[in-house]
Amino acid sequence: MAEKKEDAPSGSNLSKVDQAAILLMSLGEQDAAEVLKHMGPKEVQRIGGAMSTLANVQQRDVQEVMQNFLEEARTLTGLGMGADSYIRNMLVTALGEDKASSLVDRILLGGSTTGLDTLKWMEARSIADIIRNEHPQIQAIVIAYLDADQSAEVLTFFAEKVRIDIMMRVASLDTVQPSALQELNDILEKQFSGKAGSQTKAMGGYKVAAEIMNNLEGSVEAELMDSIKEIDEDMGNQIQDLMFVFDNLKEVDDRGIQMLLREVSSEVLIVALKGAESDLQEKIFKNMSKRAAELLRDDLEVKGPVRVSEVEAAQKEILTIARRMADAGEIVLGGSGEQML
Structure with missing residues (x-):
């Protein structure tokens, strides 16, 4: 992950x-x-984070950005973008309270935000508090509706027994009837504005459960998976088969690996590869320059023992970057029977 910069990068060093x-x-x-x-919540959050770290932007960089934008815009026939924005806290940090407040108000008032959509603006603890006393099926619908990383954070504020129940319900979901969505929106819109849809909505299922599990902290993920398998082994195995784990990176194409490696620090990569299978290590080596691969091999050999928790944390960090790049369409994550994550 990039550290906070004192000065803005210039010229060709500017990231997208x-x-x-x-x-x-x-x-x-x-x-x-x-x-x-x-834009979607993740896109706006990333851009807002970049706003807060940029400083002393040169005029030539602004001109370059404008030129690049115009050239790229000429090649597009349309813009297919998502909805909702998760920007309040981020824009306060980037622009200050006054400017951020007016910007957020325009965004919220300009869209058709429903009770469910509004949850994406909230802190995980607040979401957990709102649904804590609701029926478990309502809790499962909320967890299935949110983005996987946000859902995973919300789950950390529930007791283990509740987490197990919610995740099994998420995995069992297929479609949600209008009456269920209406009930949920009625609950939420006591505090928020919006209106419910009139058609069944595809929601939940094993893949959604797997994506949420992927975003849980390692020990929580392992405990939850063990508990699910104790109750329903087949469900647990199906969820596990769909989870994108570190070893699945060997199924990413060479170009994707090369792009991923540009986003990962060497320190994190070394620790992560200490716990990787040899075939994945070799895939990483072959997608580096000869000199870089030799240095990495040497670093791995001289690296002393590393705690399992440190290896898991490093691998999780790389997987988070990989999923972010996949969400942005920069790489394709293959594995576990899925063409894209």
């Missing part, structure tokens, strides 16, 4: 996220709000 941040910071608040409300 930095370029997007510079572009939006060059716009007025109203235009920036119009752009942001068409």
Whole structure:
């Protein structure tokens, strides 16, 4: 992960996220709000984080960003982007309370935010508190609706027994009837505005459960999986088969591995590979320059014993980066019978 920068990168060193941040910071608040409300929570959070770390942006960098944007825009026939924005806290950090407040208000008032959508603006603890006393099936629908990383964080605020029940219900979900969504929105819209849909919605299932499990901290994930298997071994195995684990990186194509390696620090990579199978290590080596591969081999050989928890944390960090890149369409994650994660 990149550290906070004192000065903005320049020229060709600008990442795509930095370029997007510079572009939006060059716009007025109203235009920036119009752009942001068409992005998903993760996209806006990443761009806002980049806004908060950029400083001393040179005029030539702004000109380069504008030029790149115009050239790329000419090649597009349309923009297919998601909805909702998870930006309140991020924009306060990036722009200050006053500017962020007006920007957030424009975004929220400009869309058709429902009770469920509004949850994506909230802290995980607050979401957990809102649904804590609701029926377990309602809790499962909320967990299945949120993004996997947000769902995983919400689950950490529940007792283990409740987590097990919720996850098994998520895995068993297929579609949700309008009446169930109406009930849920009625509950949420006591505090938020919006209206429920009128058609059944595909939600939950083994893959959603697997994605949530992927985002849980290692020990919590292991305990939860063991508990699910004790209750329903077949369900546990099906969820586990769909989970994207570190070893699945060997199924990513060479170009994807090369792009991923550019985003991972050498220190994290060394620790992560200490616990990797030899075939995955070799795949990593072959996608580096000869010199870099030799240095990495040497570092692995001289690296002393590493705690299992440290290896798991390093591998989790790399998988988080890989999933982020997959979400952005930069790489394709293969494995566990899925073409894309």
